[in-house]
Amino acid sequence: MERELAAAHAAVDEAVAVLRAGRDQPHTRTAKAAKDFLTEVDTASEDVLKRALGASTPDIGFYGEEGGGAALDEGRVWVVDPLDGTINYATGSPLCGVMVGLLEDGVPVLGVIDLPFLGTRVDSSGGALSDVSALDEGIVAVGDAFHRGGPRMDAFLDLGSEVHRRALRFRCVGAASVLWSWLVGGQIQGLFLAHNNPYDVVAGHAIARAAGAVVTDYAGAPLTLSSSGAMAAVPGIHAPLIDLAADLAAAAT
Incomplete structure (x- = not known):
């Protein structure tokens, strides 16, 4: 799935730029549930992801944390968390990221995660587990x-x-x-x-x-x-x- 992986990386690039640009700005906190909120950066990042993925892969549905979207159990659907670790981000912690996954008939088949303030990006092309026996x-x-x-x-x-x-x-x-x-x-x-x-x-x-x-x-x-x-x-x-x-x-x- 080279096309889809490239599309995910390009969309994450744009979302990361949104997170970086908003890093030192004041954030409006909108309550979602008890002890939870979102900011304008969450919604801006999701908007960017939806636009970018829609342009590059119009044949694939979209589901975002903040706005919902397509049914998840059939067909191909992008599933995104535009700003994972919102409270960390809003309080200045670097422990936050952007996540883009692809479902095919309800099964995860591809993923890209970027941690913009830790300089880390991983995807489903491989990894380096450190196994232990106990x-x-x-x-x-x-x-x-x-x-x-x-x-x-x-x-x-x-x-x-x-x-x-x-x-x-x-x-x-x-x-x-x-x-x-x-x-x-x-x-x-x-x-x-x-x-x-x-x-x-x-x-x-x-x-x-x-x-x-x-x-x-x-x-x-x-x-x-x-x-x-x-x-x-x-x-x-x-x-x-x-x-x-x-x-x-x-x-x-």
Whole structure:
């Protein structure tokens, strides 16, 4: 899919320019949900991605975090997160990125992620996992769980505590784009997200799978659009991470 990969890279280039231009500007925060907001940079970046991808690949549908779009379970659809890690971005942290993934009949087939302020770009043409054979040799990261409540959130937080106890190191950075990029770059060996939002998962799923990572739901089943949550790991510690996630898997059903 050389044409599609080139189109994704070109669109990400334009979105990254929007993020860079808005970096030091004051941002208007528009509430989305409890403890969550978007800025004008989110919408400007999504507009750029939609225009660029529509011009280069008019035969492919579009779905964005902020504006929604085409149905995800049939045909070919671009799925984009125009500014992943909005709160990080708005508060001056470099831990944020742009994600563009391509679904084909609901299956991730291509992805590009750029972390503009870390100088990192990864795509589904390959990666460099750093495999380990034991959990205490691996660095494992979790996503934010601010939007969850009840038993599921409790189970997610308990999982984070167990990972912190058992893994070599624990990470939580507030941006799925960073976690996927670090997994395929060898900086971490596993990740758990608190959800399976397509704009946070599709690009990373395609990239991680192409690099040789194991991408599943919390119970170890193949990850699909209907899965209740997403995780990924290097082959050497996927099984023990699934064991640790048993309570979360049960709470998420």
